[in-house]
Amino acid sequence: MxxxxxxxxxxxxxxxxxxxxxxxxxxxxxxxxxxxxxxxxxxxxxxxxxxxxxxxxxxxxxxxxxxxxxxxxxxxxxxxAARKSAEESARKSAAEAATAKKEAAVKQAAAEAKAKKEAAEKLAKEREEAKKQAASRSATRDASSFPVQGSYSTAQVQAMARQIVPADQFQCFSNIVNHESSWNYRATNAGSGAYGLVQALPGSKMASAGADWQTNPATQIKWGLNYMDGRYGSPCGAWSFWQANSWY
Structure with missing residues (x-):
C-alpha cells in the first residue's frame, strides 16, 4: 500500500x-x-x-x-467556443450580405428612376420641339397665296422661301438651293434634265405641287420642301446628306 x-x-x-x-x-x-x-x-x-x-x-x-x-x-x-465563433461569423456574413443587397437595390432603384426621368424629359423636349415646328409650319404662307408674276428676282424668290420654309430650316434649304441652282428658278441641267430651284429630276415631278411649276418659284419651293421633309425628315436632314454625298 x-x-x-x-x-x-x-x-x-x-x-x-x-x-x-x-x-x-x-x-x-x-x-x-x-x-x-x-x-x-x-x-x-x-x-x-x-x-x-x-x-x-x-x-x-x-x-x-x-x-x-x-x-x-x-x-x-x-x-x-468554436460553435459560438461560427455562429457569430455566420451572423456577421448574413448581415453584410443583407446590407450589400439593400445597397444594390437602392442603387438600382435610383438608376431606374434617373433613366425614367431622363426619358420623360427627352420625350417632353421632343414634343415641345414638334410643337414649335408645327407652329412654325402653320405660320408659313402657302405657295398659292403669292401673286403670280411674269418674272421674279433672286431677292423676291428668297423672300418667298423665307415665308414658306420654317425659320429653323431656312438656312439648310438655302444652302441646297445655292448649290443646285443659285436661286435661279429657271435653271436647267442640260445633261440630266433637272430643273428649277431644287433641280427636280425630272422637272415634271413638281407638277404635283402646281401646274405652274416651270414659272412659279413658290410652287417649286413648296415641292422642294415637301420632298426634303418626306425623304430626309427636314431640309437640314437633306443638307446633311448633301454634304456627305454632293447630291440629295
Whole structure:
C-alpha cells in the first residue's frame, strides 16, 4: 500500500471527486454509507490533500478518470467556443450580405428612376420641339397665296422661301438651293434634265405641287420642301446628306 497526493485531481469535477471518495472508502474497508471525509472537504477547499492509503492498482484508474474528465471538459469548452465563433461569423456574413443587397437595390432603384426621368424629359423636349415646328409650319404662307408674276428676282424668290420654309430650316434649304441652282428658278441641267430651284429630276415631278411649276418659284419651293421633309425628315436632314454625298 502507498499514499498518493491528488492535489488538483480531486477538484477537477464532482464526478472525479465522487470516484476518489468511493476508492478511499473501499481502501479503508468501510462498506456502510460513505460520508465525506476531511480529505474530501480539504480537496474541495483547494488545499493539498493526501488521501488514505489506496491500493496501487487503484491509483492509475483514479488519475486516468480525473484526467479524462479534465480533457472532456476542455474539449466541451473548445466545442462551445468554436460553435459560438461560427455562429457569430455566420451572423456577421448574413448581415453584410443583407446590407450589400439593400445597397444594390437602392442603387438600382435610383438608376431606374434617373433613366425614367431622363426619358420623360427627352420625350417632353421632343414634343415641345414638334410643337414649335408645327407652329412654325402653320405660320408659313402657302405657295398659292403669292401673286403670280411674269418674272421674279433672286431677292423676291428668297423672300418667298423665307415665308414658306420654317425659320429653323431656312438656312439648310438655302444652302441646297445655292448649290443646285443659285436661286435661279429657271435653271436647267442640260445633261440630266433637272430643273428649277431644287433641280427636280425630272422637272415634271413638281407638277404635283402646281401646274405652274416651270414659272412659279413658290410652287417649286413648296415641292422642294415637301420632298426634303418626306425623304430626309427636314431640309437640314437633306443638307446633311448633301454634304456627305454632293447630291440629295
Amino acid at each position: 502507498s499514499r498518493i497526493s491528488v492535489r488538483g485531481f480531486a477538484v477537477a469535477s464532482a464526478t472525479a471527486v465522487t470516484t476518489v471518495g468511493a476508492v478511499v472508502g473501499v481502501a479503508a474497508g468501510d462498506t456502510g454509507q460513505q460520508q465525506p471525509s476531511n480529505d474530501f472537504e480539504a480537496a474541495s477547499a483547494g488545499d493539498a490533500t493526501l488521501l488514505a492509503d489506496i491500493p496501487s492498482g487503484q491509483q492509475a484508474r483514479v488519475q486516468t478518470a480525473t484526467l479524462t474528465q479534465q480533457a472532456d471538459a476542455q474539449a466541451d469548452a473548445a466545442d462551445i
